[in-house]
Amino acid sequence: MGITRRTFLKATAITGAAVAGIKAKEPVLKAFAENKNTKAESNGKWVASTCQGCTSWCPVQVYVEDNRVTKIRGNVNSKANHGNICPRPHLAIQQMYDPDRIKVPLKRTNPKKGRKEDPKFVPISWDEALDTIADKLMELRKNHETHKFALLRGRYTEATEIIYKAFPSIFGSPNGISHSSICAEAEKFGAYYTEAMWDYRDYDLAETRYIILWGADPIASNRQVPHAINMWGHVMDNAKLAAIDPRLSATAAKADEWLPVIPGEDGALATAMAHVILREGMWSREFVGDFIDGANHFVPGQTVDEALFVENLTNGVVKWWNLELKDRTPEWAAERSGIPAEQITRVAKEFAAAAPRVISWLSPGTAMQIRGGYSAMAAHALNGLVGSVQNVGGTLGKTKIPANKTPDYKKYQDEIAEHGYHEKKIDRVGTLEYPALKDGKSGGGVVTNAVADSIINEDPYVLKMAIGYWNNWVFSCTGADRWEKALEKLPFFVHITTNPAEMTQYADIVLPAAFHLFERWGVLYNKYNKHGYLTIQQPVVKPLWDVKIDETEVMWLLAEKLAEKGFRNLLDYYTNEFKDPETGKKPTSPEEFALYAVKFYSQPVWDPTIEKKGDQLKGWNELLEKGVWNSEPFKYKAKWEDFGTKTKKFEFYSETLKEALEKHAEKHEVTVDKVMEVTKYLARGELAFVPHYEEPFRHGDEKEFPIIFSEHRSRLNREGRSANTTWYQEFKDADPGDEKWDDVLKINPIDAKKYGVKNGDKVKVSSAFGSIEVKVKEWEGVRPGTAVKCYGQGHWAYGRTASLDYQKKMPRGGNNNELHPSDFERLSASTARHGGLTRIKIEKI
Missing domain, CATH: 3.40.228.10 (Dimethylsulfoxide Reductase, domain 2)
Incomplete structure (x- = not known):
């Protein structure tokens, strides 16, 4: 907690050693101490991987020494990030060696669930954990209730369809629920x-x-x-x-x-x-x-x-x-x-x-x-x-990124799966209330945050089982208390995670996940700086703990268990469709499956026999070494001849939106005006087809809750997952107006005087839906009449650093999502959290 900014860069170079208790080699320390422009002696090496601290998915290089990650930098072969990184990848090293990580599979022994309940987890073997999960899945198949299972996806790699689409589809459920509408649809x-x-x-x-x-x-x-x-x-x-x-x-x-x-x-x-x-x-x-x-x-x-x-x-x-x-x-x-x-x-x-x-x-x-x-x-x-x-x-x-698509899985669906797959989705996507008009299609998106209400209200049916991975919706979704109630009610929940997050507290089985940047195989696609790119993750070190890769290794092991119990369709799909592109060999183990899947998806960029524009790689080993494939630069005016809209032009009067709204209205036998009314929009008639002003919708009576609440994100927030690192807390004041090791509500001094509070006062912040306790920060960088708070603090179950007292579930500050109600921008199904959604009041404690 005493680290300074001056020592921050030094610390990043030997983080693995510092965090894991491994003594760094003396020449490395000496070189830093003397600040000489000479290369320190080392037996380490740089290995390519990919950061997923945000949705940029930057190609990086990791310095590995004695099976320890000690440093990270941008990948010099990347044309997107110029071979540079932001602060987030450095924090990943502390995440990797976080002593609070889940190290082995766990089983819940306290059947009662709730924030105040101790799950009383006990360690179990992978075999027992997977056997228990497989039994629950087979029970659903036996009762022809496969649709009452849901796969809840958080962050992911491009191998996600193995777990997110293929698994529930072959099993027989329509419920692949992604986090995407929480983000920015x-x-x-x-x-x-x-x-x-x-x-x-x-x-x-x-x-x-x-x-x-x-x-x-x-x-x-x-x-x-x-x-x-x-x-x-x-x-x-x-x-x-x-x-x-x-x-x-x-x-x-x-x-x-x-x-x-x-x-x-x-x-x-x-x-x-x-x-x-x-x-x-x-x-x-x-x-x-x-x-x-x-x-x-x-x-x-x-x-x-x-x-x-x-x-x-x-x-x-x-x-x-x-x-x-x-x-x-x-x-x-x-x-x-x-x-x-x-x-x-x-x-x-x-x-x-x-x-x-x-x-x-x-x-x-x-x-x-x-x-x-x-x-x-x-x-x-x-x-x-x-x-x-x-x-x-x-x-x-x-720009176009050549990559293989996930093999078709329909032929692996049996009669039970086919029936369950065509049941309604648990998120009620495409209903009158939730158009979710992704790509112009009614129900084309996902209504992530509505799933909690569906579980509570048993609408459209009772959900009996779910597996969640790389997510923490009890913390990261607005109306957070709803998720607590929903998971209390859900009969069986499996959480695949690196840390014991809030969502983990409601799990019946917990599976420890490999850390994305350093311990797993993965492939990702993205674009920026006028280049598209494909970048890989690879295990740069051997895991310290008994962890598995969520999208591939866990799925393979579960498929084997299901095969033992008489349902081998999933294992047959993985075995037959994910052969090694170089040798044609079928996978026979979870490790081979993880490797072959990444090779399969990325094959078009590294296989020299496949014609492509951009980097010309000589084979898999070269991609493994370089870590990234870059496209040709983006061509200006590429879509000017045909934008892909209904008129093929850039649309101010959107015929594309008009068609989507009319089809959604026709589907529910109503008018477009009725759709606008149900989705809380004010526009009627043709105004619905053009960009226009809509009066903001705010929750809370202005007389009781006079302050408009606004939130922002931290430059140190790795997708909401870095709060249990000391560097996140120590450098939190890098975000303008914020304080290290604290959580503050930033208000203008004019408002501080108006409401009788001053800098450093502890206050209760209340909305019509909940309350949190934080400190006041008087700051001229906030518009009067508004209060601004950074998202990310307020964890009550993430680890000893994220919480004030992890054992007593005392949060460090407050979670904004306990103030926000669950509401939506319904045409896209996006979770509403900005635009002064919530009004608040503050009371000095």
Whole structure:
């Protein structure tokens, strides 16, 4: 706890030794002490792997010495992250050697479940654990209730379909439930219903000249942090930055303009900026088109004859103006957003003047609101308005990554499985209330956080068994208490995890998982810095404990157990469909299965006989050594001829969304207006098909709960999994306004005086749904009327460092999700957590 920033970099070099109690070699320490520019003697080596501390999935290299991880750096072969990393991978070393990790399989001996109950876990063998799980599965098959099983997936690699899709499908359940809608599906909604890309965007930072950041904090908590950190000096030298955020984030502190918006009012700003760009005649003629007579007929308050405008690569700009934008003046937006009209106008005009080398950078902060889908569309539509979509200096798509798809598993489904597979999903996806319009399809997504309610209410049926891996939804889902109640009710739950998290406390069987970066085989695909890439994970050290790889080794062992009990379809699938691409050999052990699966998925990039563009590798061993395959650079304007939307154009009036909503309405025999009403949107008629402003929906009466609550993410938060490391706690003040080894509610000094609290006071923070206890931090970097808190603290069951008292289940600070209710941006099924979803009050303790 006494480590300083000065010693941090030194410590990262010998972490494995420090954490695991292994004495480092003297020459290594001497070299650091003398600070000489010489290479220390060592018998270690660099081994390629992949970090999964966020969704960037950065290629890295790990320094291994005497079977200990001692250092980590960016992979020098990666064109995406420039061979650099952010702080998160360093924390992974402490996670790896965390003494609180689950080391062997465990069995619950206390049948009663609850936060205050001791599970009374006892260690058991893998054989006993898997035998117990297999018996429960076979019982469901015997009773023709296979659909009453669910696989609950958290983070994953691209081998995920082995456990997430193939396993439940062959067994006979439709219930592969992913974490994805907890994350950012509403953000993807904005890009999909304008340019048909259900994905995160890439950004051309090297060439951009203006960036509007919609709640994004690129140098701290976006999905491309190493790239952003590496490029931000260049960006600041060559571009202007406007940060829209109620909190003075790390990026906002370096911006040219800070717009501390009232949470949830992003849509007002976005539509007003679009109004300014059209009013001032600053749209892209090349991309959007122009009036026939060359004049500008976009006059505030007046409708425009559509026949006067000829569009090039967009659809419905005049309809957008007539339906929404003509009255969305900066003065109108100023009243709602709290941002001065002159600043809104200035940012909009400077953004358009720098086009097309500009970026309107969408993030979950704008989108993950109850009515956030249209805010997401509006923010992304600005890119289309100025022609920066897939253009130099703008927002980019993805390049093709050659990889094998998961083999078909339908032929391995027997009659029982076929019946169970076609039952309703437990998350009620595609119902009238939850359209989940991923890729334009009613029910195309997943409603992750609704599963807790389905279990509690036994709707659409009683769930009897679940296996969860790499997740902790008792902590990470809004309305967290619902998950506690649901897991108390679930008859049998298996948790595959590295640490004894909150979700683990409700498990009947606990299986210890291999740590993702250092102990497992995995393959991942991603993109940024204009390159797509495939990167691998490999076991860089032998595990210290009796752990297995969740997606492959555990599945193989379970398939063997099921085969022993008379159901061998799953084992036959794994054996027959995942042969070694080099030798054709079938796997005969969990270790071989894990290796062959990674070789199978990645084969197209390393097999020299398969034609591809990008890096030309000579074989599997070269991929293993380099750790990453890079695509060719992204080609600008790649989709301009056909965006993949219904009109093939960039859609301001979204025919793609119109079709999706109409099909969902037809499916339930209602009107689109009824769909909008049920999903809590205010738009009616054609307004539902264009990006538009929606008044933010907030929970809590303003008189009783006068403060708007807002949250953010930490640059040290490894997908919510680093709180049990000392470095996370010691350097927590790296997040602006936060304090080390503490959890603070940041409020403006004006509000502190108003509510009679001061810096360091302990307060009870309450919403209409729950309360937590934290300390007050007076900080000018918060908009008055709002309170801001970082997500990540408040663990009551993660380990001795994450908690104040692990044995007594006393949390360090509070979990934001105990304040938030469970609600959704229902068109995408995204969990709502931003946009001032929750109102709070504070009381001095």
